[in-house]
Amino acid sequence: MDVIRLEGVSFRYPDGRLALEDLSVSMAPGERVALVGPNGAGKSTLLHIMAGLFVPSAGKAVVKGVELNRKSAPEVRRHVGLMFQDPDDQIFMPSVWEDVAFGPTNYGLPEDEVRRRVVEAMRMTGIEGFEERVPHRLSLGEKKRVAMAGLLTMSPDLLLLDEPTANLDPQGRREFVEILEKRNEAIVIATHDLSVAFHLAKRVLVLKTKLLYDGDVFGLIQDRKVLREARLELPSFSRLIQRWAEETGKEFRPPATVDEALEILRHNYCCRDQGAKHEH
Amino acid sequence: MLTSLEAVVLAGTFVLLLIAISKVPISHLARQFAIALIFILFAALSMLLYRGWENALIIGLRISACVLALLLMVTTTPFFKMIKAMRWMHIPKLMASLLMFTYRFIFLLLDEMDRMRLARQARGFTGGRSLLDKRALRTIANTIGMTFVRANARATNIYDALLMRGYSGEIRDFERLKTKPRDVIFAVCFGMVVALTLSVELGVLTWT
Numbered sequence: 001m002d003v004i005r006l007e008g009v010s011f012r013y014p015d016g017r018l019a020l021e022d023l024s025v026s027m028a029p030g031e032r033v034a035l036v037g038p039n040g041a042g043k044s045t046l047l048h049i050m051a052g053l054f055v056p057s058a059g060k061a062v063v064k065g066v067e068l069n070r071k072s073a074p075e076v077r078r079h080v081g082l083m084f085q086d087p088d089d090q091i092f093m094p095s096v097w098e099d100v101a102f103g104p105t106n107y108g109l110p111e112d113e114v115r116r117r118v119v120e121a122m123r124m125t126g127i128e129g130f131e132e133r134v135p136h137r138l139s140l141g142e143k144k145r146v147a148m149a150g151l152l153t154m155s156p157d158l159l160l161l162d163e164p165t166a167n168l169d170p171q172g173r174r175e176f177v178e179i180l181e182k183r184n185e186a187i188v189i190a191t192h193d194l195s196v197a198f199h200l201a202k203r204v205l206v207l208k209t210k211l212l213y214d215g216d217v218f219g220l221i222q223d224r225k226v227l228r229e230a231r232l233e234l235p236s237f238s239r240l241i242q243r244w245a246e247e248t249g250k251e252f253r254p255p256a257t258v259d260e261a262l263e264i265l266r267h268n269y270c271c272r273d274q275g276a277k278h279e280h
Numbered sequence: 281m282l283t284s285l286e287a288v289v290l291a292g293t294f295v296l297l298l299i300a301i302s303k304v305p306i307s308h309l310a311r312q313f314a315i316a317l318i319f320i321l322f323a324a325l326s327m328l329l330y331r332g333w334e335n336a337l338i339i340g341l342r343i344s345a346c347v348l349a350l351l352l353m354v355t356t357t358p359f360f361k362m363i364k365a366m367r368w369m370h371i372p373k374l375m376a377s378l379l380m381f382t383y384r385f386i387f388l389l390l391d392e393m394d395r396m397r398l399a400r401q402a403r404g405f406t407g408g409r410s411l412l413d414k415r416a417l418r419t420i421a422n423t424i425g426m427t428f429v430r431a432n433a434r435a436t437n438i439y440d441a442l443l444m445r446g447y448s449g450e451i452r453d454f455e456r457l458k459t460k461p462r463d464v465i466f467a468v469c470f471g472m473v474v475a476l477t478l479s480v481e482l483g484v485l486t487w488t
Contacts, residue, residue, distance in 0.1 A: 053440050074448075082444045089437040092384060094360045106446030136387065150445065 001065055002026045003079075003158050003186045004050055008059035011045055019045040021210045022059070027186050029157065034197030034217075035190040037207035038231040043190040044085075046207065047160045050188065052076030064157055078107075081151035081185075082160045087143035088136065096122075096138075096146050097131040103154040114153075121149040125179055141172035148179065159187045165196050195235035198256035206230045217256045237261040281342075287481035288338050292345040294473045299348065304355050309348070312355075316347045359383050363451075373450045380451060385438070389431055396423050 005026040011019045019042045027033060035043050048054040049061055052073040061068040064079045084090050093099035100121055104114045122128050125145040130138075135146055144164065151159065164180070165173040173196065180187065180200055191197050197204065197217075204220050206213035213219075213226045220226065221238060234242070234254075241261050242254055250268060255261035282288050299309065324340035353362075363380050367373065405419055479485040 048440070051440075051444060053443065074443075077444055078446070080444070082441075084437060084441055086437070088388060089434065090441040092438075092442065094358065098360075102451075103445035105452045106448065108452075154445065 001029075002062075003029045003031075003064060005062045006049070006056075006059065007062075009049060009056045009061055010058040011042070011049060011054060012057045018209060020049070020056075020207075023207075023211050024059075025205060025211065025214065027158070027188070029186055030184055031203065032187045032189070032201040034194075034201035034204045035188055035207060036192070036194065036197055036204060036230065036232060037212075041207045041230070042209050043207055044162055047082060047162055047188065047190055050158070050160055051080045051082040053082070078154075079157045080160060081154055081156035081158070083144075083147055083151055083162060083164060085163045085166060087140070087147040090147045090150065091135040091143055094134065095131065096127065096133050096135055099135055099146060100149045100153055103150060107154070117153040117155070118149075121152040124152060124182070125149040126175070141168050141175070144168070144172075144176060145179070148176075157185060159183065159185045161187065161189045161191075163191055164189060165191065165193055194232065195237075195257075198235065206232070218253060221254045221256060241265075282477065282481050283338065284481050284483075285334060285338055285341075287477050288341045288345065290473070290477045290480055292341050292348075294477075295345050295349045295352070299352055302352060302356055304352065309351055309355065312351050313344075313347060316343075320344055320347070377449070377451065381438075385431075385434075388434065389427065392430055392434075393423070393427050396426065 006023050009023045010021050013019055023046070035046065037043055045054065049056055049068070050063070052063065052068055055061075055068060055070055055073065063076045066072050066076050066079075068076050091099050093102055097118060101114050101118045104117050109117075122130065125148050127142065127145050127149060130142070130146070135143065138146065148164075161180075165176055168176060173193075177196060177199060180189075187200070189197060189200055202216055204213065204215065204217055205211060206220065206226055208230050212230055213223065221234060226232075227234070233239075237258055238255055238261070241264055244250075245252065245254075252264055252268070253260075255264055282291060299306075320340055320343045323343060324336045327339045328336035357365075360380065363376050366379075367376050400419065400423065405416075407416060476485070
């Protein structure tokens, strides 16, 4: 069974603005999808629908076999974890421990089970030792980890992340990506950062009110029309290799990650002891 | 309500004893108390004019003891524990939730206002030529209005985040408040002081 299925979903805000139009998408359990698009494309709206916070104006959204409507929304939300762009919107309790325990406590789980989940979630997000710390005094990166831990304690089938690496320093971004790499749940990452998107997901949805593209990363990298329409810019290493391929006339699959770019350079650039022959 | 001077002095002495045991810095309490002092003096003065010095003293001491007790409680008890205690005393859960949200997010609201103040200053706003400067008043009014608009938008996000973590109208406790031996000792002492004070108030016990 798909973890989520959207059929012809449209959403219009009360002020009349059309945020999403005729979207049809499905995700298998454990699948990772990057959701990209320009500002105002409807990414956050789509995440809110997937999370059961908004009900579609038209079409159908089904999460773990439950069709989303006002009555079923609380049940849908039990299967989904949504990480907001600003962790201050999410972190609520006076200590990190209490905040991470907030979700399972609300669901009435026994104290032992809550404790077990909190310890495990804090270990997975690297915030062991933060138990008594005051959440609103943490750094942005630490707050994001606390927010993440708070979601993981609820054991969702689907994790929705709204710009999870926004405003993080490079090291913080890398550490957060490492946390996500180890997860087994289905994940949707809404992000402007294509290097993070390509690193974590093999499938990309490009959104601009409508779905412009639903396919693999390599197809997107080569589809200049979609990239232009969605105002997307490839990671610098992808652009570098593409330009180099154009200038040298070589043909190879454009890289989606730094490792792939490095492999291309190793494969195509001559060895060091032959380097003298190729000096300009 | 205590009306005899001896009872009020007894109650006040108990509060001062608690302050001494609590080791809260006196300067901190004094600064907070100073704010209430103006109102206490006003009340005492009014009583002095109409009912004499003894009643003025009683009301002044009584209000002072209440204010000091409240300040001591607020200074020594984490806010969320106070909310838990309120719920234990069956304060309506809506009220407890509202208090908790207000306390948690008032700091964010103050941050928003501060950011807007800096934004105004960065674009040359200096507060106007006088209190009646229309442009300045309009700017400040807009800032206050925008604070509420942004707070409302923020509140929507916060509520959504709470819903996503199973919130259904009440913050449940992970750990229930547990009674410790020193709580029992305090309760007994407090009970004894109350009994003694009431005895003095009702004339069952007298100083002489």
